[in-house]
Amino acid sequence: MKIVRIGKVTLAVLLSILVTEIGLRFFFGLGTPPLVQFDSEMGYRFQPNQKMRRFGNWVEYNQYSQRSGAIAHLKKEGVLRILMLGDSVLNGGNRTDQKETISEQLEIRLTERGREVEVLNASANSWGIGNQLGYLKKFGLFDADAIILQIGTHDLVQPTSPGKNLHPTEYPSSAIAELLNSYLLPRLSRFLRAKAIANDEFLEAQFTENLQYLQAIAALVRDSDLPLFVVYTPSREDLLPTPNNPLYKTQFFQFLQEKEIAAIDVHGFWREIPSETVQSYFLDWAHLTPEGQYSIAELVFKNLERRSLLEK
Numbered sequence: 004m005k006i007v008r009i010g011k012v013t014l015a016v017l018l019s020i021l022v023t024e025i026g027l028r029f030f031f032g033l034g035t036p037p038l039v040q041f042d043s044e045m046g047y048r049f050q051p052n053q054k055m056r057r058f059g060n061w062v063e064y065n066q067y068s069q070r071s072g073a074i075a076h077l078k079k080e081g082v083l084r085i086l087m088l089g090d091s092v093l094n095g096g097n098r099t100d101q102k103e104t105i106s107e108q109l110e111i112r113l114t115e116r117g118r119e120v121e122v123l124n125a126s127a128n129s130w131g132i133g134n135q136l137g138y139l140k141k142f143g144l145f146d147a148d149a150i151i152l153q154i155g156t157h158d159l160v161q162p163t164s165p166g167k168n169l170h171p172t173e174y175p176s177s178a179i180a181e182l183l184n185s186y187l188l189p190r191l192s193r194f195l196r197a198k199a200i201a202n203d204e205f206l207e208a209q210f211t212e213n214l215q216y217l218q219a220i221a222a223l224v225r226d227s228d229l230p231l232f233v234v235y236t237p238s239r240e241d242l243l244p245t246p247n248n249p250l251y252k253t254q255f256f257q258f259l260q261e262k263e264i265a266a267i268d269v270h271g272f273w274r275e276i277p278s279e280t281v282q283s284y285f286l287d288w289a290h291l292t293p294e295g296q297y298s299i300a301e302l303v304f305k306n307l308e309r310r311s312l313l314e315k
Contacts, residue, residue, distance in 0.1 A: 038172055039170040046133075051067065061101045069124050070101070076143075089153030090161075091128040092291060096128065129166070144227055150230070158213070159252075159255055217264075
């Protein structure tokens with residue numbers, strides 16, 4: 004009798020695990036995350052040619068590791084092509100559908116003017132300015148008409164990321180394993196571990212290094228006689244509960260002005276609108292809702308329009 008009872012319990016546990024595994028795969032897309040590959044020039048990038056549905060959202064990476072559809076390296080005649088580079092804010096991650104990313108929203112807005120447009124999204128979670136430079140050195144400028152860098156408050160002192168232990172390079176053994184290793188355990192670890200505070204000397208050195216990377220990007224772009232824009236995106240704490248001036252923002256914008264790099268100050272614009280609206284733009288400390296993505300796309304569109312880039 005006892006053996007039968009143990010058998011029933013074991014069977015119930017196995018069935019529960021099976022149902023959980025199937026549910027996580029079917030409803031959330033767990034078990035098949037977007038994979039990265041290490042790259043000597045940029046640290047890491049998403050593996051080419053990936054398509055999947057995650058948490059109900061469509062996620063696609065093309066042959067150049069961009070969160071965009073497949074493209075030709077050289078554009079067709081008459082096409083307006085814009086290359087955007089950034090981190091997880093631009094990428095959107097698994098919580099953002101492909102059509103809701105900043106790049107796709109900008110492409111839709113530009114297409115409304117009656118032109119054939121391609122807005123390319125070269126980005127990856129935790130990329131710093133040094134990673135962006137590495138991407139451009141490896142793949143070039145893709146025959147673009149303009150280059151746009153998304154740089155957030157946290158990116159000003161973000162080291163060039165090697166990508167180790169950040170993203171999977173191969174599929175997990177199961178959806179349950181991914182849930183535990185990629186979501187539950189990291190959250191628990193962050194909760195238990197006190198937040199490390201970098202000293203001022205380290206931050207200053209990293210900020211200076213990142214400006215050097217940005218200057219190298221500017222030189223590379225200008226050698227091709229292309230316009231370069233920086234979209235400065237804020238963290239949630241830069242605006243809520245009340246707006247403040249982020250660390251190094253003043254020095255950063257002074258640098259942009261000195262180097263004659265056009266800036267689109269999302270932080271400056273969002274600090275002038277109601278806090279309830281700003282709150283609706285954030286999913287968490289830095290990543291954006293579809294409304295936040297659209298707001299930035301609209302700001303970029305108006306800036307490009309004002310500079311007559313769209314008339315070319």
